[in-house]
Amino acid sequence: MSKSQKSRAKAEQAKGKLKETAGRAVDNERLTAEGRAEKTKGDARQAKEKIKDVFKG
Numbered sequence: 001m002s003k004s005q006k007s008r009a010k011a012e013q014a015k016g017k018l019k020e021t022a023g024r025a026v027d028n029e030r031l032t033a034e035g036r037a038e039k040t041k042g043d044a045r046q047a048k049e050k051i052k053d054v055f056k057g
Helices: 003-025 029-056
Strands: none
Touching: 003 029
């Protein structure tokens, strides 16, 4: 996994988790949903990079 893609995936996951937590804290469903979506996007990016690594190796 390239370092830039790995760090980007981790950043998206962290940002999503933060938004989701903040949304729950202030009872904002839209913010919670946005956070969940960002976290999922980061998870998907990370999975994609892991699959690339499997086929490279």
